[in-house]
Amino acid sequence: MADDGQTTEPNTPTRRTLVSGGSGFIGSHLVPLLLARGDHVTIVDNLSTGRRANTPADHARLRFIEADLRDALRVLGPGERFDEIYHLAAAVGVSRVLEDPILAIETNVEQTAAILRFAGEHGPRGGNARILIASSSEVYGKSSKSPFSEDDDVLYGPTTVSRWSYACTKAIDEYLAFGHHRMRGLPAVAVRFFNTVGPRQVGDYGMVLPRFVGAALAGEPLRVFGDGAQSRCFCDVRDVVDALPRLLASDACIGRVFNVGSDEPITIAALARRVVDVLGSGSPIVHEPYAGAYPEGFEDLRQRRPDLTRVRAAIGFSARIPLDQTIRDIAAWLREGRT
Secondary structure, three states: OOOOOOOOOOOOOOOEEEEEOOOOHHHHHHHHHHHHOOOEEEEEEOOOOOOHHHOOOOOOOEEEEEOOHHHHHHHOOOOOOOOEEEEOOOOOOHHHHHHOHHHHHHHHHHHHHHHHHHHOOOOHHHOOOEEEEEEEHHHHEOOOOOOEOOOOOOEOOOOOOHHHHHHHHHHHHHHHHHHHHHHHOOOEEEEEEOOEEOOOOOOOOOOHHHHHHHHHHHOOOEEEEOOOOOEEEOEEHHHHHHHHHHHHHOHHHOOOEEEEOOOOEEEHHHHHHHHHHHHOOOOOEEEEOHHHOOOOOOOOOOEEOEOOHHHHHHHOOOOOOOHHHHHHHHHHHHHOOOO
């Protein structure tokens, strides 16, 4: 099969691809890329956070299944075969995890376990499908090391603080993926996303950049929690999704985990000022204690920066879309009322 991201050659069997969470933020940017290279794409999404309008309508090579992933996998018949699977469905966002940690834990772990079993039985000729598991920079926990490298040790807070439950679930997802790889030969890759941003991302679940952009457009205060000196590295989703098929197609990447994102940090206070300046907004920037948004005892990280050495060596990855352009594109999407 073609693995260069281009449309399949004539007389080459069409690649069949499954994308869980394909109507969500990252998935909805990945699906058009897969369709453009000629894939037959099946999306499974329960639309709990995704939006049907995010995906192409009436595309001849696109099938949309609105269902919980575990239910959909049980219904798909034994004759269903997929060459590639991108597992992007998850409970996401700090706010969402803190509001319902049980749902977040069960969703992230049980769905991943189910789709890994499915991948081992529904690949070409009944064998293994290649599968990419979406993980998170949260896996590194509260380590003070910078930058974070894929083989670093991780450090979490106590189990009585639900803040760390999401990190643990994504780590378990990785353990499951690599367990299937070692024991059953499943060709699996895990990707740890670092603060992926862009159009179609909403601020409802604690995502800072769309929240800032929305406030700036409305002339409302941009709320910076804490002192604003905490730093993050923001990468445009369009750069991120371009890397995913290349990672999954490479035999050298199978059985490995990769950081994907930008390695250029910016403080949250500076990010708020950047949004105001880029959009020419008159919105004030205000600082508020974490208690105004999160439960008592919430623990934030002072920095989160990835080491991109591995992904650069593997596929020549680089983040190309500048932050200012991402801010403008988020603003344009919000202005169109596409929230």
